[in-house]
Amino acid sequence: MSVTVLVGAQFGDEGKGKIVDYLSAEMDMVVRFQGGDNAGHTVVNNKGVFKLHLVPCGIFKKGCKVFAGTGMVVNPDELISELAEISSKGVDTSNMFVSSRAVILMPYHIELDNLGEKSGASIGTTKRGIGYAYADRARRTALRFEDLLDLEHCKKRIEKILPTVNSELKGKGGRSYEVEEIFEKCKHWAKFFKHMVVDPVSFLNKAIDSGEKILFEGQLGAMKDIDLGIYPYVTSSNPVAAYAAVSGGFPISKITNIIGVMKAFSSAVGDGPFPTEMDYEKANGFRGDGNNIDDEYGARTGRARRLGWPDLTLVKYAATINGFTELAVCKIDKLDDYEEIKVCVGYKLDGKEIDYMPPAYRMYDIEPVYVTVKGWLKDTSKIRKYEDLPKETKEYIELIENYTGVKVKYIGVGPAREDIIIK
Ligand code: GDP
Ligand code: IMO
Ligand code: MG
Numbered sequence: 001m002s003v004t005v006l007v008g009a010q011f012g013d014e015g016k017g018k019i020v021d022y023l024s025a026e027m028d029m030v031v032r033f034q035g036g037d038n039a040g041h042t043v044v045n046n047k048g049v050f051k052l053h054l055v056p057c058g059i060f061k062k063g064c065k066v067f068a069g070t071g072m073v074v075n076p077d078e079l080i081s082e083l084a085e086i087s088s089k090g091v092d093t094s095n096m097f098v099s100s101r102a103v104i105l106m107p108y109h110i111e112l113d114n115l116g117e118k119s120g121a122s123i124g125t126t127k128r129g130i131g132y133a134y135a136d137r138a139r140r141t142a143l144r145f146e147d148l149l150d151l152e153h154c155k156k157r158i159e160k161i162l163p164t165v166n167s168e169l170k171g172k173g174g175r176s177y178e179v180e181e182i183f184e185k186c187k188h189w190a191k192f193f194k195h196m197v198v199d200p201v202s203f204l205n206k207a208i209d210s211g212e213k214i215l216f217e218g219q220l221g222a223m224k225d226i227d228l229g230i231y232p233y234v235t236s237s238n239p240v241a242a243y244a245a246v247s248g249g250f251p252i253s254k255i256t257n258i259i260g261v262m263k264a265f266s267s268a269v270g271d272g273p274f275p276t277e278m279d280y281e282k283a284n285g286f287r288g289d290g291n292n293i294d295d296e297y298g299a300r301t302g303r304a305r306r307l308g309w310p311d312l313t314l315v316k317y318a319a320t321i322n323g324f325t326e327l328a329v330c331k332i333d334k335l336d337d338y339e340e341i342k343v344c345v346g347y348k349l350d351g352k353e354i355d356y357m358p359p360a361y362r363m364y365d366i367e368p369v370y371v372t373v374k375g376w377l378k379d380t381s382k383i384r385k386y387e388d389l390p391k392e393t394k395e396y397i398e399l400i401e402n403y404t405g406v407k408v409k410y411i412g413v414g415p416a417r418e419d420i421i422i423k
Pocket of ligand 2: 220
């Protein structure tokens with residue numbers, strides 16, 4: 001049995017796409033288990049440069065199945081155009097499957113998200129309709145891909161659901177939708193997806209039990225988990241590892257390893273507390289000017305990311321709630337030019353060190369406890385062997401391991417697939 005779950009250990013955008021693309025060489029299937037097209041996972045490989053939003057990053061490995069799982073909210077139009085774009089670059093997309101239980105993200109979810117973000121309750125979402133699709137799931141007014149398999153039933157479901165949707169839209173000053181308009185879309189999606197929709201529980205359990213190597217790819221990171229993150233500045237799903245089993249419909253005991261992906265410093269997009277955040281200008285060294293694929297601008301929205309010093313207290317919290325068996329540290333090369341690196345190894349609140357993650361409204365008052373480590377002032381981007389890394393880089397990696405209690409297995413030294421060191 002080989003079930004690997006790979007998740008973000010910070011606020012998202014840690015480099016998950018790059019690591020999944022690398023690891024997919026040895027996988028039979030890669031599954032996205034939550035989220036929607038709010039994700040932007042960057043992959044740079046021999047096929048080109050890609051920013052994937054819904055398609056799992058295993059798509060580039062010949063013969064590897066890719067699966068949009070139950071815990072996802074999928075905008076079918078986005079998935080159709082993403083597959084077309086990938087396929088236009090010569091990548092085989094015939095191995096894509098979609099869970100019959102995945103939620104269909106509708107045009108009205110996007111409209112509601114945009115209206116919500118204009119209101120006083122905005123939290124800086126990606127405006128892709130994610131929260132509203134999950135809200136429909138929770139109040140049992142969502143359509144799922146299984147509903148596309150019987151169009152008569154599908155129409156009845158739309159007739160039942162739409163009045164609730166329209167009254168919410170009206171309350172927020174939005175337009176209303178006709179049954180026919182949504183039904184036409186469903187007919188189109190049914191044609192496109194019919195052959196890709198499978199029952200997730202039998203599909204995944206059979207694959208796991210027959211010994212296939214499967215990787216579950218998380219979106220976002222621990223701090224944006226709806227239950228365990230910086231609520232309310234979170235997404236509407238659970239990007240933590242245990243949710244892969246809920247989403248996949250298999251027992252947690254079948255998970256064999258859990259990889260946490262962290263960035264060598266910290267970044268976040270959207271509102272909310274960020275204990276080690278730097279002033280915008282001071283972080284320009286991390287950010288870049290936006291002309292390079294690895295500059296710190298959102299792969300989904302293009303927003304300049306908020307940036308800060310590495311926060312190991314936060315990564316340790318992520319390790320606690322996820323149970324990482326190994327870590328991947330991306331963007332080590334982006335610390336090459338720093339004489340000193342400030343590393344957060346504790347939080348103080350009201351003058352006292354704390355050993356828990358406080359509520360988001362109190363996190364603004366956190367005083368990070370820093371240790372300063374010596375930088376290496378050497379180019380690490382061409383290094384491929386751990387022993388060839390500068391002494392100070394190794395010391396930083398060891399600090400991460402000692403503080404979080406998790407071994408570092410992968411070290412990213414550039415955006416491309418081959419820019420990696422296996423420790
Ligand atoms: P994801 O959402 O976790 O997949 O991460 P994103 O793709 O949104 O953001 C990660 C960014 O870092 C992208 O621009 C990647 O190209 C880049 N990246 C990933 N790993 C490395 C690395 O080791 N070094 C450098 N320089 N860039 C990296
Ligand atoms: P990947 O998968 C970074 C953030 C938004 C906002 C919050 C809720 O590339 O790591 P949502 O649209 O989900 O309702 O927004 O989550 N957010 C992301 N930040 N990377 C992402 O994806 C994100 N997806 C959502 O900025 O704070
Ligand atoms: Mg991203």
